[in-house]
Amino acid sequence: MPDPQLILQISNLSKTYSNGVQALKNLSLTIGTNMFGLLGPNGAGKSTLMRTVATLQDADSGEVSFDGLNVLREKDSVRRILGYLPQEFGIYPKMSALDMLDHLAVMKGILNRGERKEMVEGLLQQTNLWDVRKKKLGTFSGGMKQRFGIAQALLGNPKLIIVDEPTAGLDPTERNRFLNLLSSIGRNVIVILSTHIVDDVRELCPQMAIISQGEVLLEGSPAQSIDALGGKIWRKMMDDAGELADVEETHRVISTHLVAGLTEVRVYADTHPGAGFSPVDPDIEDVYFLNLSRATRN
Amino acid sequence: MFLHFLWFEIKFRLRAISTYVYFAIWFLMTLFAVSATDFGPIGAGKVLLNGPFALAIFCVQLTSFGTVIISALFGTSILRDFQLDTYQLIFTKPLSKFAYLGGRWAGSMVVSLLIFSGLLFGTAAGTLMPWADKDRMGPFNVWFYLQPYLTITAVQIFFLGSLFFLVAALTRRIVIVYLQGVVIFAIYLIGAIFVLANRSLETFWPSLFDPLGIVLFNTTTRYWTVADKNTHLLVLSGVFLYNRLL
Numbered sequence: 001m002p003d004p005q006l007i008l009q010i011s012n013l014s015k016t017y018s019n020g021v022q023a024l025k026n027l028s029l030t031i032g033t034n035m036f037g038l039l040g041p042n043g044a045g046k047s048t049l050m051r052t053v054a055t056l057q058d059a060d061s062g063e064v065s066f067d068g069l070n071v072l073r074e075k076d077s078v079r080r081i082l083g084y085l086p087q088e089f090g091i092y093p094k095m096s097a098l099d100m101l102d103h104l105a106v107m108k109g110i111l112n113r114g115e116r117k118e119m120v121e122g123l124l125q126q127t128n129l130w131d132v133r134k135k136k137l138g139t140f141s142g143g144m145k146q147r148f149g150i151a152q153a154l155l156g157n158p159k160l161i162i163v164d165e166p167t168a169g170l171d172p173t174e175r176n177r178f179l180n181l182l183s184s185i186g187r188n189v190i191v192i193l194s195t196h197i198v199d200d201v202r203e204l205c206p207q208m209a210i211i212s213q214g215e216v217l218l219e220g221s222p223a224q225s226i227d228a229l230g231g232k233i234w235r236k237m238m239d240d241a242g243e244l245a246d247v248e249e250t251h252r253v254i255s256t257h258l259v260a261g262l263t264e265v266r267v268y269a270d271t272h273p274g275a276g277f278s279p280v281d282p283d284i285e286d287v288y289f290l291n292l293s294r295a296t297r298n
Numbered sequence: 299m300f301l302h303f304l305w306f307e308i309k310f311r312l313r314a315i316s317t318y319v320y321f322a323i324w325f326l327m328t329l330f331a332v333s334a335t336d337f338g339p340i341g342a343g344k345v346l347l348n349g350p351f352a353l354a355i356f357c358v359q360l361t362s363f364g365t366v367i368i369s370a371l372f373g374t375s376i377l378r379d380f381q382l383d384t385y386q387l388i389f390t391k392p393l394s395k396f397a398y399l400g401g402r403w404a405g406s407m408v409v410s411l412l413i414f415s416g417l418l419f420g421t422a423a424g425t426l427m428p429w430a431d432k433d434r435m436g437p438f439n440v441w442f443y444l445q446p447y448l449t450i451t452a453v454q455i456f457f458l459g460s461l462f463f464l465v466a467a468l469t470r471r472i473v474i475v476y477l478q479g480v481v482i483f484a485i486y487l488i489g490a491i492f493v494l495a496n497r498s499l500e501t502f503w504p505s506l507f508d509p510l511g512i513v514l515f516n517t518t519t520r521y522w523t524v525a526d527k528n529t530h531l532l533v534l535s536g537v538f539l540y541n542r543l544l
Contacts, residue, residue, distance in 0.1 A: 054386075055389075086387070089386050104388070109391075152387055
């Protein structure tokens, strides 16, 4: 259950772009404190949703409220308590991390010099950028830039933190470090992690939602969603493309993986689907792919 | 917050090589205009190369050519966050529009004034060059430098800069920013040549609305003698005053 302290309520949000793409279709979500995973394929409407909540763009209809604020109208008040890490962002390449973070802190409204210095230095240490604080941002690696991004998102102790696809393009070490950093942010604020990488959600988020084509497919805790599939996921190893095509005809295939040259097929079935299949413990990826395949069927 | 943005803009520009290149261009142009007569607009004759007429004409001509630079400075200051894709970081902060826009505008203004001051330093340095024609140098007079700089160059930067800043803020297109400087300068040049070439003595109206000051300058100084050119400043009166007020 969402923590009652802070609630982000998204109600009936719709957005159609001028090119006719309907990015959000009457979407509603309730998000409480702690980490919330927003999972969906590329183009599902995640970024549109994140940008709308982050006051960067307007919706056609619908409401968003947070902590008594009307997010779509009271943008300035929201921006005071918002931390946003965009999916892609630029930096001033000739400026040092320290200088740019300080500049952004002023924009955040931290005008007291001593307070600002303390906060900027604290964040640079927390994000492990202290040793490179005087280096030009243009020389930063992808992971360092992403950590700088989270540092600027944490300016001013935000209560609502939105990180949009933060781990895309990071190597495994950088990704781990980044996820550890995210999980250390604290349990008393809302952190929305939007991603298409299922593992991000599994590792970090007690609550999640899966969205696709502008609609919520599933809302709940990863653990419960996995439990609901108990005994219904089966796998079979095969090396023959013809056999795979047959299985796809007759079963509800939710995913196929290559494992050491063989194809592992996972199917969804209430009862044993036939010879060669063995039961497996479901994981979050099964939840994700099953929901996506349901959505495309309908 | 406004002052912070102002300082930030200035510091940001001082880190850019282009700032120094622009300054150097202005410095060298006037340095050679003064120290080598063939290079400059005054040419042979008896007009002092560092007199008020010479300085005023440097200010008028170079500031006109500088239209492109003014547009690059003011335009990019407003478009930077879109070019560098930092706008998403910045527009999710509770900043005031006045501080953000005003600070960047004022910062660009200060930096432009610094860059264009290169023509003053260039002139001053030009008089000291060993190969300069010492017979055509008047005594150094600070006011001869500052007066045209303030009434011509500074005013020009203010108006054109504000115009370019506004256009950039409304269009948010970098191409337009660079084009507008070139286009305005080209249209202007064609218009000015047309006005000057038809030899009409009725140049009051064209002078009045002349945004860059070449026609105006011509009108005002047409009947000046060499002595006038060596001693008179452009007085803020008559058509010159009206134009500047516009």
